[in-house]
Amino acid sequence: MTVAAPSANGASTSRTAAPRTNQRPPTALEFIRRDEGMPTPPPASEPLAAGFTAEQVAALAAPLDRAKVKQREQGRGRVSYLEGWQVISEANRIFGFDGWQRQTTSIHCVSQAERSIGAGHRPGWGVTYIARVRVTVAVHGGAPLIREGSGAGHGIDVDLGQAHESALKEAETDAMKRALMTFGNPFGLALYDKQQREVSSPEARPLQLAAATSRPALSAQPPLPSAAALPPAAAAPADPGLAELDPSTIRQLHTALRSLPAPLLAGFTKAFRKRFQVPEDAPSIADRICQRRHHDWIEAFLVSHRLVDAES
Numbered sequence: 001m002t003v004a005a006p007s008a009n010g011a012s013t014s015r016t017a018a019p020r021t022n023q024r025p026p027t028a029l030e031f032i033r034r035d036e037g038m039p040t041p042p043p044a045s046e047p048l049a050a051g052f053t054a055e056q057v058a059a060l061a062a063p064l065d066r067a068k069v070k071q072r073e074q075g076r077g078r079v080s081y082l083e084g085w086q087v088i089s090e091a092n093r094i095f096g097f098d099g100w101q102r103q104t105t106s107i108h109c110v111s112q113a114e115r116s117i118g119a120g121h122r123p124g125w126g127v128t129y130i131a132r133v134r135v136t137v138a139v140h141g142g143a144p145l146i147r148e149g150s151g152a153g154h155g156i157d158v159d160l161g162q163a164h165e166s167a168l169k170e171a172e173t174d175a176m177k178r179a180l181m182t183f184g185n186p187f188g189l190a191l192y193d194k195q196q197r198e199v200s201s202p203e204a205r206p207l208q209l210a211a212a213t214s215r216p217a218l219s220a221q222p223p224l225p226s227a228a229a230l231p232p233a234a235a236a237p238a239d240p241g242l243a244e245l246d247p248s249t250i251r252q253l254h255t256a257l258r259s260l261p262a263p264l265l266a267g268f269t270k271a272f273r274k275r276f277q278v279p280e281d282a283p284s285i286a287d288r289i290c291q292r293r294h295h296d297w298i299e300a301f302l303v304s305h306r307l308v309d310a311e312s
Contacts, residue, residue: 054267060184063231107131122156133175149178241293
């Protein structure tokens with residue numbers, strides 16, 4: 001088959017895709033679809049239609065990993081932020097190294113003044129720049145998506161040239177982050193919510209890894225976990241995201257996932273495995289859907305899918 005490969009400038013070139021093999025065992029949801037006579041989902045990298053692939057949609061809808069969030073003093077409080085290199089790394093991971101580009105459309109020095117620096121009050125300079133950056137993302141079967149953002153940068157140094165360089169770089173990076181932020185949580189959108197409900201808990205990953213190694217592989221019809229069978233410490237975790245789901249909620253989630261289009265179901269499965277560190281040798285993810293954080297992540301995925309359908 002022939003697929004469109006986005007180039008760095010947003011154009012598309014055609015190339016013949018190499019044959020793909022699916023070596024992982026089918027999931028429980030795939031077993032159910034097979035029993036109902038539904039076709040086996042194609043690879044997750046296949047686009048749903050015109051737009052992002054199912055895997056990209058899942059990545060953009062996923063909660064922000066708290067391990068990537070930094071904090072700094074600002075004014076009388078602390079603010080959370082993502083470093084510029086981290087945002088670029090996420091864009092390369094989700095869109096592809098040749099699937100997006102940024103362009104600085106304007107940049108201006110708005111302030112330059114002498115000032116004292118540090119406790120020793122050394123003579124130096126303070127410089128401020130403002131910048132506007134345009135981010136262009138290539139999508140399958142449609143026009144590239146264009147987002148813009150504005151940012152400011154401040155440079156303080158005893159050397160005037162160094163102060164200008166620092167301010168200019170910071171302004172460009174700040175503007176780029178604001179443009180990419182509009183694509184979703186991985187680029188910092190979750191940090192604009194003061195409660196940070198779409199930022200993962202730092203305790204979630206080690207506990208999930210421990211649970212993953214202790215859960216047996218299940219067949220096509222996995223038994224639903226029961227909160228009553230859990231030890232007291234697991235039944236009432238300190239982190240609300242680790243609270244066990246009741247069987248009826250798990251059944252509702254399974255039903256909602258079975259109703260997804262085949263390509264989106266495949267994308268969901270791959271993204272869930274990556275997000276919650278499901279071991280590669282685990283034949284099913286159905287038994288892994290058992291905690292509140294799983295429920296919230298799936299809800300965000302389904303909402304994002306509905307928004308994509310409404311725009312197409």
